[in-house]
């Protein structure tokens with residue numbers, strides 16, 4: 001890679017890269033911030049743009065801070081640690097506003113104040129890679145390196161919950177001593193309010209010595225080991241065999257949510273509480289209303305809606321999550337209807353068969369909810385829609401569809417669910433004009 005001349009960074013893109021112009025091209029430069037003068041080396045060159053890495057910082061911006069993590073720049077986990085935490089939120093807010101305007105051609109009547117919580121040690125769910133590296137003579141446990149399939153040589157992680165982060169080196173040493181160290185590619189982390197689970201993907205049987213080592217580790221570090229020999233449906237508890245369940249709680253709604261380590265939950269449970277609270281305020285459910293919660297998962301929003309006394313239907317693609325949601329509703333003394341349905345294949349007729357409702361909550365995966373919003377007909381259109389999004393581009397696209405169907409974007413705002421990373425989580429309120 002050749003280092004190029006100095007450029008001045010004009011703005012930041014959706015992934016937190018600095019944008020500059022040189023030789024008639026747009027240059028996206030990792031590690032550079034707005035207003036900075038930098039040199040860069042390109043690792044990908046196209047006709048109209050280049051992707052590059054900052055090689056030298058000639059003039060630093062005042063928003064630059066010293067990254068907290070020693071692995072920053074190598075580990076692919078975080079890309080915004082060099083940016084002041086409050087500025088990260090402002091950047092994400094601008095990404096949301098830009099996406100709505102550029103992709104959706106919509107502007108919220110009102111921007112909601114950003115929601116944010118702790119900047120470090122928040123991540124309770126993670127998939128960590130494992131690799132025994134003969135050349136290094138050791139086993140690595142960590143996230144992938146930036147733009148690479150190599151596992152980063154990590155000793156610590158600043159965004160994982162601290163009680164899990166401190167286990168990175170002990171886990172690497174444990175796995176290094178197992179007979180299956182070459183056949184154990186991944187650890188799934190699920191940290192709950194009372195117990196923590198580590199699911200080991202194992203592609204070969206454990207020996208008795210392996211099993212003894214795992215048991216001793218689990219007891220010493222107060223974690224549960226679960227094993228996954230094949231697909232996610234094969235996950236089983238290993239030690240302790242009689243293990244208390246994972247759970248998180250929503251105290252404002254007097255709700256406790258048990259979950260299995262393979263089931264989707266939000267990664268940042270403290271911010272999740274604030275997010276659910278905001279969603280409920282925007283939705284404003286009333287006892288005589290009928291509300292549908294689309295992409296409801298294990299009932300994270302469905303159960304708080306039901307607590308208001310409204311009658312609620314939760315729709316979710318995963319049959320296992322629907323089962324979990326039903327169980328959770330019952331355990332929390334709530335009566336809720338749930339149905340399993342592929343919402344990427346929904347059409348007008350199927351949507352109409354769910355009946356008329358007053359309000360919707362939509363919380364889709366990154367791909368958004370285009371088929372759902374396109375299936376809205378005047379007969380079933382709800383008065384109000386609260387849309388929770390993990391991808392501003394698909395939110396903006398779906399917002400344009402909703403506006404075409406007679407909705408107004410009343411308000412929108414970001415929720416910094418993933419500090420230090422470029423992920424933008426947001427919420428938007430639509431009302432019938």
Ligand SMILES: C[S@@+](CC[C@H](N)C(=O)[O-])C[C@H]1O[C@@H](n2cnc3c(N)ncnc32)[C@H](O)[C@@H]1O
Pocket residue numbers: 264265266295296297298299300301315316317318321341342343344345363364365390
């Ligand atoms: C962002 S999560 C939200 C879950 C839940 N609202 C929560 O807060 O925990 C998106 C959910 O959409 C579900 N999902 C993904 N694809 C789907 C599809 N094609 N049809 C219905 N649900 C789907 C996932 O299983 C997941 O539960």
